[in-house]
Amino acid sequence: MSSATPQPRTLDHPDLAEIRLEDVLHALSDPARLQVVHYLAHGDEASCSAIDLAVSKSTSTHHFRVLREAGVIRQVYRGTAKMSCLRREDLDTLFPGLLEAVLRAYETRCVRRA
Template sequence: MTPQPRTLDHPDPSEIRLEAVLHALSDPVRLQVVRFLAGNGESSCSAIDLAVSKSTTTHHFRVLREAGVIRQVYRGTAKMSSLRREDLDALFPGLLDTVARAYDAQAARAT
């Protein structure tokens, strides 16, 4: 018998709520993840340099996944993450682009 691939639960697009997405985007670490994925496409969790512990990183990715902001799939032992851009753009037009611009503007002010 062939073992089944590991899967993670994701909300159906009809279950994605604005308040959950905004909550997920309200943390600076999660914003950094979203900005990275917006600019780089699908990536492994370890490719994003976050200044938090591995367990905290796992928590932040789970919050983003459960809110419907990202999709995560296993590829071998790596967990790959990508933005659910198509779903979010259909539900909340312009939200991801606005968040990315605001994140970049804030980063520019900090330098």
């Protein structure tokens, strides 16, 4: 009988050197993805279900995948929950000021709409 411990599920993330500006800008170009980034910018990490997006579950999954594959967020499994956090330090290292400018613009737009 084998006593091998099952390996935790892992997700692919680009290494710091693989993160490209055009991929990050594309990921940040969608309002739902901006909502996710804004939410994560104001906390440590969150499960995908904690962020209330006005889209279907499959579309939400797509948005999180785009953000992860672009290097904007990091996702890990904790039990059955997929937890996400913003790769703020990595993005600030590669593109100083970009994330803050995007978040400021998003917040300004939200205030104007209110």
